[in-house]
Amino acid sequence: MMRKVVRSRTGKTLEVVLEVEGGKISRLTISGDFMAFPSRAIDELERALVGKKAGEVEGVVKKILKNVELIGVEVDEIIETIRELASSR
Numbered sequence: 001m002m003r004k005v006v007r008s009r010t011g012k013t014l015e016v017v018l019e020v021e022g023g024k025i026s027r028l029t030i031s032g033d034f035m036a037f038p039s040r041a042i043d044e045l046e047r048a049l050v051g052k053k054a055g056e057v058e059g060v061v062k063k064i065l066k067n068v069e070l071i072g073v074e075v076d077e078i079i080e081t082i083r084e085l086a087s088s089r
Contacts, residue, residue: 001027002085008034012072016081025049025086034072041068045078054087 003017012034019027028046036042045064052060061079 002088004081004085005032006077006081008032008073008077010072010074014073014077014081016078016085018082018085020086024051024053025082026051028082030078030082032073034070036065036071037069041065049082052086054083057083057086 001017001019003015005013005015008014013032014034015029015031017027017029017031018025028049030042030046041064045061048060048064049057058079061075061082065075065078
């Protein structure tokens with residue numbers, strides 16, 4: 001299991017915990033003190049990324065978060081953090 005905590009450009013915390021098996025994300029948790037509206041979008045994103053490779057992260061995140069209002073973290077910060085962890089194995 002890999003974990004990374006980053007401070008966003010707006011000063012909020014983003015924490016990503018994931019496991020990779022066979023080059024694909026097998027488990028993922030995204031948390032922190034940022035907000036997402038609707039809040040279920042983060043759960044949906046976690047589910048959508050399971051089974052994906054690091055190279056697929058950006059497209060999935062942009063699709064799921066397209067109409068989501070994020071406060072305290074930016075989409076590219078989420079993408080960078082997940083992709084870095086997913087490809088570090």
